[in-house]
Amino acid sequence: MPYRAPVEEYQFLFEHVVGLPKVTETDRFAEATPDMTAAILTEAGRMCEDVLAPLQRAGDLHPAHLENGVVRTSPGYAEGYKAIAEGGWVSISASPEHGGMGLPMTVTTAVNEMMSAACLSLQLNPLMTQGQIEALDHHGSDAIKALYLPKLVSGEWAGTMNLTEPQAGSDVGALRSRAEPNGDGSYAITGQKIYISWGDNDFTENVCHLVLARLPDSAPGTKGISLFLVPKIIPNADGTLGARNSLHVVSLEHKMGLHGSPTAVMQYDGATGWLVGEPQGGMRAMFTMMNNARLGVGGQGIGAAEGAYQHALAYALERKQGRSPVADGTGTILDHADVRRMLLTMKADIFAARAIALSCAVAIDMQTAGQDPAWGARAALLTPIAKAFGTATGVAVAEMGVQVHGGMGFIEETGAAQYYRDVRVTAIYEGTNGIQAMDLVARKMMDRGAAAFALLDEIDTTAKAAQSALTDLAAPVADAARTLRETVQWLVAQDDLNDRFAGAEPFLRGFARVLGGHFHLTAALAEGGNGAHTKLARFYITRMLPEHIGLFAHARTGAADLYTLSADELSQ
Template structure:
C-alpha cells in the first residue's frame, strides 16, 4: 500500500517565508494567526490523513459504492471516518464563526485540502462539495436559508451537492430541461433529471442539500433563463429536525475509471420541494460562486495526487536496484545500484517535484489573494485581489490537473511493471487523477474561459493584476547576480507571454475561432510562466538561507528551481510558436475525409 506523509516543511516554508504571515495577520479575523495556531492544525490534519484516510483509499477503490433500493452505501470504514472527520471540526475549518465555523483563512484551508486529496481523493469529494454549497448559500441565500442550512453544513451533519449536468447537456447549461413551478407558499416544485452528481446520495450524513439549476415557466431562453434552487433530501423542520422525504431519488450510480468510493449519481427530481436562491433567472451567476470555488478545489486535487505520487516514486527509486550507474558503480557493495542513480529516473523525479512544489507555491499565492478579496477592509484592494483570483482560477484548474495526471503517470513509470499492477497502488493514482481534467468544466473549457472571458475583461484589468507584480519582481531582482539563473528565464518566458497575449487578443477580436484555436496552448504558456514566477519567488527566499542550511531543504529547493528553469520552462518557446501559428490547420480539419 502506498505511504503518505504531509509535506509540512514545504507548507510552512510557503506560509511563513514566501507568502508571509504578516500579510495574513493584517486581515480582519486573522490577527492572531501564527505558527503556534497554524502548526497544530496542520500537524493534526497530517496525522488524520495518514492514519485514518489513507488506509481507506485502496479498500474504497476496490469496493466502491453500492446502490440498494435508492440508498447508496459507501465503502466500509467511510461512515466512521466521516464521523471522526466531522467531530474533529474539519468541516468547519474555513466557515464563518456565526454558523459554528472556525474562520480560518483559505491560505490554511487549502493546505488541509491538499492533504485530504493526497490521502484519499474519493473521501475528499464529500466535504468538498458541502463547502461549495456553503459558499453559494452564504453569498446568495436569504437570511432564513442561511439560518436553516449553514449551521448544519458547517457542522457536517448535513452535506451538499451541485446539480447542473443533465443527459442532454453539460457545458451548455442553457439546454437544461429541469423545471421549477412556483407555489403559493413561496416554494417551487422541481422536476427533471440530473447526472454525474458527485455525493448525490450516500450514507455519511443525515440530510443532503442539493443546489439545483432549473428554469421557471417564464424563463427567457438559454443561460439567461437559469435559476438556482435549494432542494433538501429531507425537508427541514422549524426546530432543526428532519421532516418528510423530498421527491429526490438516486436512480443510478456511475461505474467509473477512478474515485470509485465517491458516489457519482443520477438523480430524479419528481415534484421535489425547493426554494429559490438569489434572484429569478440569475442562477448561473450564483452557481458560479460554487463552481469557481470547486475549480480551485479540483486544481488542489491534481496537486494532492501529484504529491503522493512523487513521494512513493522517490521512495521506490531509492530502494529498487537495477543495473549500474552510467559513470560506474554508485554502490559497489551492492549487486546493483538503486535506480535513482540513472539520469532518466532523476529526470522523472525532478519533473514530478518541480510540478508539485511549483503548483503548491502558486496555490499559496492565490489563496492569499483569495483571503484578501474576502477580508480586506478596503473595497479597491478586495477588488484587485479578486481580479487575480478570477484570472488564476481557470489556470489553476487546468494546469494543476494536467500536472497531477502527468506526475501520476511518471510515478507509475518510475515503478515500471510494478507500477502497472494493482498491488502497489500507483495505477490508482493515475485513474483517480484523470477525472480532475474533466469535471467542473473540462480543461479545454478552462482555456476558453481564460481567452474568451478573462483576457479582455474590464479592458484587460485581470491581466494587469498578474503582469504588473511579475514585472515589478523582475525589475527588483534583475541586478542581483545570484538571481540571474532564475530571473533571466522568467523574463524571457514573461516576454513570450506578453507577445502571445497581444496576438491572441488581436486575432480573437476579429475571429473567435482564432482565440479558441490558441486557447489550450496559451493557458499552458500562461501557467508555466506563473510557475516560473512562483519558483523565482521561492529562489529569492532560499538563496540567502542556503549557507546556514542544516537539513538541505533550501539547497534542494534551489536545485529544483534550476531544473524547472532549465528543463521545463523552455516549453514556453514552443508554446508561443504554436499560439502564433494561428488556427488555419484546425479550420482545415472539417474538409479532411477520414
C-alpha cells in the first residue's frame, strides 16, 4: 500500500509544538541538531515508503506460520527487517557504549510511528527489542550487558517480553512459571507463556526472552516475581552461538489481524536463564520495558491511523459517487460534507495523539538528560494517556477509514479493513486502555494532582498568549482546562478508588481532548494564526473539544449506579 512519511509534520511538531529544542539544549542530547534530526527522519521515511510499505499486504495475505517447529515469516519480512537493522533503526536511542545512536526518545518515537504506518506487523519486532535493550541497560549485570546488548542493538538478535500465562493475564501475580537455581549462577526456567509477540522468527540469529517466573519460597503475588533472560540459543562467552536452549514454540495464535506478526505460545522446560535485577524485583525491571513499550504502542496506534487516513484520503480523491452542492469541487466524494467531516476528524485526532506522544517522549528525554525531576512526573502522567489515546485514535480512525470507502471498505482487496484489524489489539496489549485509565486516576494521582496541575498551568499560559490574536480558539481551550482542573480536584478528593475507576476511561479521554486543544492552539500560534494548522485547530477546538464536557461529567459520577443492576437483571 502506498505510504508517504509525514517528515515535515514531525519537524514542525518538534520545533514549534512539543519542545524538542529544550532537549537538544542539554549536554546529553546536544548532537541531535535540527539538521541531524531532519536527515534521520528523511532517511527513515524513505525506508518506510520504499521497503516496509510494500510488505503491509504481504503479511496479511501470507501470515507467519509454524512449520515443523520453526516459525516461517511472511514473504519479504526478512529483507524488511534487514533494512531496519542495518539502518540502525532498532537502536536510535540506545547507548553509544553498546553501538546505539544515543539520540532522543522523541526521535525514536517518530521513526517507530512511521514504521507502524508502513507495516505494523513487522514494526512490532524492533519495538520489543528496543524495550528489552532499555530493561537490560537499567537492570542487567555488567556481564549480561556486555554479552547481549551489542547483539540486540545491532539487530543481530531480537528480544521479547514474556508475562502472560493462561491463568495470569492482567493479574500478573497469578503466574506459575518457576525458576530453580542451577548452582552456577544460572536458573532452570519452567512454565508456559502465551501471547508472546514475535516469540520466534527466521531472520535473526537468536531470540532473547525476558521471562517472569518465581524463585523457590518467593513471596506470593507480584512481590515474589523475578525476571530472567532466557535466550533461544545459549551464547558462548565470546558472543558466538552455542547450544540450543530447552524452549520451543508450541503454537501460533490465529488472530483478528497482525497476521504477519507471529504471536506464540512458548514452553520452557528447564530452560537456562539468568537473573535480571534483584531477586523478587522482576516487576520493577519488567516495568522499565513495559513503560517503553506503552509509549511505543501508542505510537503504533497513531501510525496505523496515519496509514488508514492516507488510504482513505486517496480513495476519496478518486471515487466519484453522487453530486455535492460545493462549487468548484473535486467531483469526487471528497466534496461531500460527511466525508469531509470524517477526514478532518481523522486528521485532527492524529495531530492531537501525535503531539501527546511526542510530548511524553520529550519529558522522558528531559528526565534522561538529568533535568528537573518534575519531568519524570510529567512523563509518568503522560504515558497512560499517550498509550490509551494513541491506540483509541488508531482504532477510531481505521474504522472511519472503512466508512469513507463505503461498501468497498468491507471488501478485503481494498486493504482498508486491514488497518482496523491490525490496530485493534493495540488497545488491549501492554495493559488494556481501561487499565491505563485506572493507572492515571490512581497511581498517577498519588501526588494529589501536582503533575496534572503543572501541565494545566502551561495550558493556561498558552491560552493567555493566544488571547488577543486567536480569541475564538483560546477561550474554549482555557474553559476546557478549567473544567479539567476541577475534575482532577474532584478525583483526588475521592477516598474510594472505585469511584475514581468508574469514570477513569472517560476522564482519560477528556484529558486527552484538552491536551489536543492545547497542542492545536500551540500550532496555530506558531504559524501566526493563518495556515493549514490553524484551520485544523479551528475544526478541532470548535467541533471536537466540546466533547470534554460530557466526558468529565461522566468521570465525576462515581461508581454507585454501575452496580444497581444485579447479575440476573443484566442477563434479562
